[in-house]
Amino acid sequence: MHIHPTKYYSFRGVIVSVNTLYSDPYFSVFPNERIHPNTQRGLLNAYHCCGSETTPSAVIFCEANFTKTDGKTANGLIRYSPKFRILSVIDSEKAGLDSGYALDGEYNGIPIYATLTESIEMAREIPEYFIFGIAPSSGVLSTLDRQVILEAIDLGMNIVNGLHEYLNDDPEFIAASRKAGVVILDIRKPRAKRNLQIFSGIVNHVDCPKVVIMGTDCAIGKRTTATKLVSALRQYGLNVVLVATGQTGVIQGAPYSLVMDSIPAQFCPGELEAVIYRAYEVEKPDIIIIEGQGALSHPAFSTSSMIIRGSAPNAVILQHAPCRKYRVDFDEMAMPSVASEIELIELFAHAKVIGISINHEGMEEKEIDECIYHYSKEFAIPVTDALKRSSKFLVHMVLRAFPKLAKQIPILQ
Known part of the structure; x- marks a missing residue:
């Protein structure tokens, strides 16, 4: 672990304090770097978080x-x-x-x-x-x-x-x-290679649950489900951290974030691990939710495997679009089945899929209900639609898998 004292920077008359325990994912600024227009993610967060009225x-x-x-x-x-x-x-x-x-x-x-x-x-x-x-x-x-x-x-x-x-x-x-x-x-421009980190295994010292939102394809709703779940768990009364792993999450202002598909593969797990561990050290959360990317079974993208390695998740929630026949931008590549994706995830991650969230594209209300019923019966885990159904169902997925979290709040709000 590299620990540096707190440093102070000035941008547009605003004094920015950056504590660089590990690499600071909040500002993406290092002690020997100054804030300027090319410090991309750091500038975005610094501008909004420090002094903007x-x-x-x-x-x-x-x-x-x-x-x-x-x-x-x-x-x-x-x-x-x-x-x-x-x-x-x-x-x-x-x-x-x-x-x-x-x-x-x-x-x-x-x-x-x-x-x-x-x-x-x-x-x-x-x-x-x-x-x-x-x-x-x-x-x-x-x-x-x-x-x-x-x-x-x-x-x-x-x-x-x-x-x-x-x-x-x-x-x-x-x-x-x-x-x-x-x-x-x-937003996608990574830090200098000299500042990127190799996986060390320190993520295994995080003793709160870590849940990754995976999917059967890209652009299927993983970030949306993650955002909805985090909001619902916070309303329930838990201290929750969201770790965003794509450009949209960074633009949305997630305090703990990085763009995984812009980082050299050798450093992807280590960079994610550093963000997660810092979130754990600073926030002392009850649970950490990690946004997934792509799909573990997708041959064109490898980010999903890096996210699993870097986060060492305790559980996974799977996002799936039942009516999507082919992968996005790959017209001859059929979508995987839910069963095959769950089997692959559980084998690779050594963690259980604790719930399914469906993307209702091309579906009527009746079809959504039928899909939720059949998936629930087939896989014996909670199933919901993060946008069309109450967020309480997402909370239920987590509490069912981690009952110790439920003891903190007696009644689901």
């Missing part, structure tokens, strides 16, 4: 993808965004709709506009941040995407970019941002 405004760009799987960053921020005041979503295919209604059938007052110009005109203000809300499998920008981002920069908006393509490495974006005096946040 109001929640900064933002517009989310999600052209032709809002409510779709590749629009998962925008979808997640519309459902939960404590760090930003979202003014609107940009998607010409759904312009005129309420974003909450388009996504979940419930109005939230955040409109969808066709263009950036229209969104600014209707808001009567220029947002402080332009958030790129699309997460394509390619991880790179199209020509249209570049044009819109450059337009936002020219208007004086800071950019939040969650792609694998780092805008701070692009001469055109560097020149534009310097000219406009704005900040570009490449």
Whole structure:
């Protein structure tokens, strides 16, 4: 364990205190680094957590993808965004709709506009941040995407970019941002390799339950279920930590977070382990919930195995979309069965799957009920829909698996 004394940094007149026990995942800043526009995740958290009197405004760009799987960053921020005041979503295919209604059938007052110009005109203000809300499998920008981002920069908006393509490495974006005096946040950009950590096994000293939300595919609702579960457990009265492992969770402002698929494979388990252990040391939680990525059975992504190794979970909750026939972006790759995924997870993780949360895409209410009933009967574990059913069912999954947690609060609220 590397322990350094508390260091202080100044950014925009705000003094930032960073205690770097292990690598500090909260700010992602090390003693020999200073806060500047390229310290991406650290700057985002430091700016919001230290001295900001109001929640900064933002517009989310999600052209032709809002409510779709590749629009998962925008979808997640519309459902939960404590760090930003979202003014609107940009998607010409759904312009005129309420974003909450388009996504979940419930109005939230955040409109969808066709263009950036229209969104600014209707808001009567220029947002402080332009958030790129699309997460394509390619991880790179199209020509249209570049044009819109450059337009936002020219208007004086800071950019939040969650792609694998780092805008701070692009001469055109560097020149534009310097000219406009704005900040570009490449959320996926990892720390310098000299600061990355190898797995040490210290995660095994965490003595509270660690539950990972796994899935049978990518873009299936793991982060949403994790967020809902954490909120429900907190309402129940438990001290809960969420560890986010993707770009959307970082943008949402999860205090303990990292973007796993941007870290070299050799360091993935160790980096996650460090975040979990720091959360445990600082927060003294009753339980830690870890957001999963991809699927353990998915041949195109290996992050799931790194998450299991780095977190050493005590239990897993599985997210599945019963009506999804093929993997997202892989039209000839059939979805795995729930049974096969559970078998693989339990063999690899040496931990039980304690519940199933279904993604109701393409399903009617009656079909959801039938699916919950049949899965519950087949697998003899609790099953729910995190968005369509009461969060009490998610709490029940956890309390059933870890009954000692139930003794702290006598009545489920």
